[in-house]
Amino acid sequence: MKILVTGGAGYIGSHTVLSLLENSYQVVVYDNLSNSSIESIARVQALTNKEVDFIEGDIKDKAKLRQIFSEHKIDAVIHFAALKAVGESMHKPLSYYQSNIHGTICLLEVMEEYNVNEFIFSSSATVYGEENNVPYVETMSLGTPASPYGASKVMIERVLQDQAFANNSFRGVSLRYFNPIGAHESGEIGEDPKGIPNNLLPYVAQVAVGKREKLSIFGGDYPTADGSCERDYLHVVDLAKGHVAAVKWLEKNQSFKGIEAFNLGTGVAVSVFSIVKAFELASAVNIPFEIAARRAGDLPAFWANADKASEKLQWQAEKTLEEMMIDTFRWQSKYPNGYAHD
Numbered sequence: 001m002k003i004l005v006t007g008g009a010g011y012i013g014s015h016t017v018l019s020l021l022e023n024s025y026q027v028v029v030y031d032n033l034s035n036s037s038i039e040s041i042a043r044v045q046a047l048t049n050k051e052v053d054f055i056e057g058d059i060k061d062k063a064k065l066r067q068i069f070s071e072h073k074i075d076a077v078i079h080f081a082a083l084k085a086v087g088e089s090m091h092k093p094l095s096y097y098q099s100n101i102h103g104t105i106c107l108l109e110v111m112e113e114y115n116v117n118e119f120i121f122s123s124s125a126t127v128y129g130e131e132n133n134v135p136y137v138e139t140m141s142l143g144t145p146a147s148p149y150g151a152s153k154v155m156i157e158r159v160l161q162d163q164a165f166a167n168n169s170f171r172g173v174s175l176r177y178f179n180p181i182g183a184h185e186s187g188e189i190g191e192d193p194k195g196i197p198n199n200l201l202p203y204v205a206q207v208a209v210g211k212r213e214k215l216s217i218f219g220g221d222y223p224t225a226d227g228s229c230e231r232d233y234l235h236v237v238d239l240a241k242g243h244v245a246a247v248k249w250l251e252k253n254q255s256f257k258g259i260e261a262f263n264l265g266t267g268v269a270v271s272v273f274s275i276v277k278a279f280e281l282a283s284a285v286n287i288p289f290e291i292a293a294r295r296a297g298d299l300p301a302f303w304a305n306a307d308k309a310s311e312k313l314q315w316q317a318e319k320t321l322e323e324m325m326i327d328t329f330r331w332q333s334k335y336p337n338g339y340a341h342d
């Protein structure tokens with residue numbers, strides 16, 4: 001089975017490509033490298049001793065997509081390619097709607113032209129918006145996220161449902177990720193954000209190796225046990241395996257039509273202060289921090305009800321918080337500048 005992975009050079013994409021190769025799938029990666037390096041693909045190939053077809057290009061470029069679908073017999077698409085910085089999306093909404101929504105529609109149109117009907121989408125817990133209660137369950141209605149980034153994920157989920165309704169052959173899965181962290185245990189691939197990290201763990205890791213002076217914790221007075229935000233952190237390798245589980249589920253359930261949503265999380269919320277402590281313990285490095293003002297749009301706490309993925313996909317997050325910390329630190333210490341300047 002041959003799978004087209006858009007955004008496959010990125011953080012979650014590269015770990016998923018590795019997991020697909022380990023499970024004997026053939027992989028074509030399509031990525032414009034706007035937030036990644038081709039080095040991640042080279043490392044995945046070295047780790048697995050398997051080849052990946054890499055094509056550089058943008059999901060909005062339908063001519064290039066057509067070329068891929070005519071040259072390769074693609075059976076399914078896993079769609080990671082997107083802009084993903086919540087804060088940036090507030091300042092550049094048009095770019096986010098253009099890349100994420102228009103880009104996804106271009107991809108779906110070309111898939112339809114080539115009669116490729118299996119789709120796995122990188123959705124996010126953000127689709128539950130501000131109105132749903134925690135823990136989030138897939139039976140809840142899509143919410144109204146505060147950011148254009150979140151709104152783009154809600155809109156794409158809606159597009160997928162409408163497309164599945166209109167085209168009886170089209171079927172797929174929306175995987176709603178909670179907070180992926182960590183890196184492959186080899187330390188060879190990991191999260192390599194360009195510029196100042198938007199997410200907690202890459203920031204903590206960069207402080208640990210002396211690239212940044214101190215961590216800013218946004219808000220210490222939330223109505224949580226220790227006053228900091230709580231999130232459902234899961235290991236990126238577990239998340240990658242969730243994609244393989246989704247591909248297998250679609251393969252096994254040929255009679256399934258439509259779009260099925262699954263939460264991919266651990267079901268446990270962990271506070272920012274606890275993350276910092278766990279990282280210090282795993283790395284034996286002190287992480288200086290300050291409490292800064294809350295960020296607009298940050299919710300106090302959310303976590304997954306992960307029962308559905310466990311029951312239907314037979315998938316559960318397995319790695320511990322300690323492993324998430326150790327693996328992050330290994331990657332960051334081995335490659336302090338990420339893929340750029342080894």
Ligand SMILES: NC(=O)c1ccc[n+]([C@@H]2O[C@H](COP(=O)([O-])OP(=O)(O)OC[C@H]3O[C@@H](n4cnc5c(N)ncnc54)[C@H](O)[C@@H]3O)[C@@H](O)[C@H]2O)c1
Pocket residue numbers: 006007008009010011012013030031032033034035036037057058059060079080081082083084099103122123124125177178179180
């Ligand atoms: N990391 C998270 O915390 C998180 C949480 C929920 C959902 N997601 C979603 O998962 C997906 C992957 O996230 P990630 O953390 O690996 O991000 P990432 O930025 O590391 O990966 C995205 C990849 O897509 C590529 N890309 C971006 N725009 C493109 C375009 N127009 N055409 C072709 N390639 C393009 C980038 O170069 C990058 O390699 C995204 O859709 C993101 O919204 C991420």
